[in-house]
Amino acid sequence: MALTRINNQALSNVTSAGIPKGAGQVLQVKRGILSSVYNTTASYADTGLEVSITPSSTSSKIYIITHCNVYVSSGKGIGLRFARGSTSVYDPSPSNNSSQPYIYYSADSGYSNVSFDFIDSPSTTSAITYKVQARYYSGTTARLNTDDANDASSSVTVMEIAG
Numbered sequence: 001m002a003l004t005r006i007n008n009q010a011l012s013n014v015t016s017a018g019i020p021k022g023a024g025q026v027l028q029v030k031r032g033i034l035s036s037v038y039n040t041t042a043s044y045a046d047t048g049l050e051v052s053i054t055p056s057s058t059s060s061k062i063y064i065i066t067h068c069n070v071y072v073s074s075g076k077g078i079g080l081r082f083a084r085g086s087t088s089v090y091d092p093s094p095s096n097n098s099s100q101p102y103i104y105y106s107a108d109s110g111y112s113n114v115s116f117d118f119i120d121s122p123s124t125t126s127a128i129t130y131k132v133q134a135r136y137y138s139g140t141t142a143r144l145n146t147d148d149a150n151d152a153s154s155s156v157t158v159m160e161i162a163g
Contacts, residue, residue, distance in 0.1 A: 027056055027160040035153040038144040040078060040136040044088070047144055049132040051156050058123045059163030064090075065117040066132050069152035073141035074109045082118055083131045090118040111146070119161075132156050 032051030053062065070078050082090040122128055132154070136142035145152050 023162050025162045027060065027162055028053065029157065029159045031155060031157045033153050033155050034132075034145060037146050038134065040134045040142045040144075042135060044079070044081060044133040044135045046083075046131050047134050047154075049144070049154050049156050050129050051158050052127055052129045053158045053160060054127045055122060055125055055160050057163060058125055060122075061161040061163055062120045062122060062128070062130070063117065063159040063161055064120060064130050064156065065115065066154065066156040067113060067115045068132065068134075068154040069111070069145055070114050071111050071141075071143050071146050072109070073139065076139040076142055077137035078114075078142035078144075079135045079137055080114060080116065081133050082120075083133050084120060084122060084128055085131075088133070089120050089130075090116075109141075121163075130156060130158055 030051045030053045032049060034047060034049035036048065038047045038049075049066070049068070055062065064082055066080070066082070068080060070080075072078050081088055120130075134142075134144060144154050
């Protein structure tokens with residue numbers, strides 16, 4: 001395939017080494033998937049949905065996004081949060097659930113997809129494991145990775161963003 005001219009300027013060969021990595025650029029992407037059913041408990045606990053990343057610079061930011069398939073029985077709720085290792089980095093407030101998309105309450109029993117994201121500043125070049133933790137509110141029937149007919153899966157994706 002021939003190179004195309006843009007604004008009548010010649011294009012030179014570009015390699016990945018020749019692309020500058022300035023602030024805001026995505027440096028790496030990692031993804032974790034949980035396929036097994038996870039039944040929540042009364043306190044936040046690791047769900048098994050996690051992903052590890054090693055930042056290339058202490059100034060990097062880590063963008064975390066998750067998509068969780070959840071089931072909540074009538075009048076119950078599920079709380080989801082991000083943890084870096086054992087430290088919560090994005091924690092919902094159950095007293096303010098109407099404006100918090102990462103707590104899902106159901107008036108009727110139902111299945112839903114819950115997604116949320118967060119930007120973390122870990123200030124390290126050591127390996128980090130980000131986890132999705134879950135708990136139930138107002139009862140005991142809330143779980144990840146199940147839908148009406150089939151088991152489903154949930155995912156968490158992290159992206160290192162140059163600082």
